[in-house]
Amino acid sequence: MKRKFLACFAALTLGTMMFAGCSANTGNENKTNEASTTPATSAEASPEASSADATRKGVKISIVGSTTIAEPMEKLVEAYKATGSSDNIEVQGNGSSAGIKAAIDGTADIGMASRELSEEEKGSGLVETVIAYDGIAVVVNPSNGVADLTKDQVKDIFEGKITNWSEVGGVDKDIIVVTREAGSGTRGAFEEILKLLDENKASTIVETALVSEGTGAVMATVATKDAAIGFVSEGYLDDTVKAVAIDGVECTVDNVKAGSYTISRPLILVAQPSIKAEAQEVIDFIVSDEGQKIMSDKYISIK
Known part of the structure; x- marks a missing residue:
């Protein structure tokens, strides 16, 4: 009788220990799953930052002027857009004089000119950037x-x-x-x-x-x-x-x-000294190695 009681007691103790172990494992697994599915909020961009990036990409940039430059400019803009920097750039080819005037008047961010500026045009204070020769x-x-x-x-x-x-x-x-x-x-x-x-x-x-x-x-x-x-x-x-x-x-x-x-002749981009940062970044891209590679398809690179 005593032996039967000891055997039952041992079996009951063993079962309790196994149940406790399973409960502990289940708890640990739940904690692990919770940890793996909880987003790392510290690595996420804030809503304010995402909104600022979207606004910056949406800033309109107007490029107007020389029909000679307008064709490669379309390719340059596509390459620039592919960098994710901007997606709202307009290019219009309507002649160098029109482009210079638009830059002076402020109706365009960047003017395209496939000739030297006249003394009167230079007197307007535009900043000139040579992007190629022709x-x-x-x-x-x-x-x-x-x-x-x-x-x-x-x-x-x-x-x-x-x-x-x-x-x-x-x-x-x-x-x-x-x-x-x-x-x-x-x-x-x-x-x-x-x-x-x-x-x-x-x-x-x-x-x-x-x-x-x-x-x-x-x-x-x-x-x-x-x-x-x-x-x-x-x-x-x-x-x-x-x-x-x-x-x-x-x-x-x-x-x-x-x-x-x-x-x-030189191929020139003109802009106001107070050009907005987004437009200046387009000019910087054009004179970069990547931009000059595109210009050299038809013109003589400045590099």
Whole structure:
């Protein structure tokens, strides 16, 4: 009887110990699960910080001006947006003069200019940032036999003093002069470099010249008229037109960098000294290695 009682007591004690152990394990597991599912609030961004970031990304940045710069600018903006810095940037190509004026007036954060600023424009106090260099090619129809012109000959053709291709070694055909619209940075640079301006700074390009709105229009006109001559940025050259050498020097990147090809210009961004931080960051990106890699697709990098 005594033995049976001891056996029962031992079994009861063992069962109690096992139950206590299970309860303890269950408690520990619950604590572990609670710890693993409880968010680490210290690592989370505060609602105020998230709101500030969203506001910063949504700040509108307006970039206006040169149609020459506008095309690569679209690519630059896409690359900049991919960094997560901003998603509200507008680019409008409407000519260098319009871009500079917009920057002066404050209707744009950044102006794009594909020519040097005039003394009057410089007097407005804008901050200039050169983002690339460009050679301006003088182009003719691919069927044109003329391959080389002097700078003086080009000037005389655009002023209407030379009117037939036979006067410069070509066939007997009247020359069709094609120019850009007034306000175009490319035209402004071309006129300044070749001195196609009178004492009042008015253009001396022949009045009978065909006026084309934009680089693409100049290319299309010259490509379809075998007696035409025009001018475009070196970066836009393709086999639809032929670039003539100037004083024996071809319009190439290396020649522009070397300074031996003399019809060239800077590509500039202009802004007020008080430019907002978000817009300045866009300019900083453009002059960075990543931005310059994009610019060098068609233009000559500043690096």
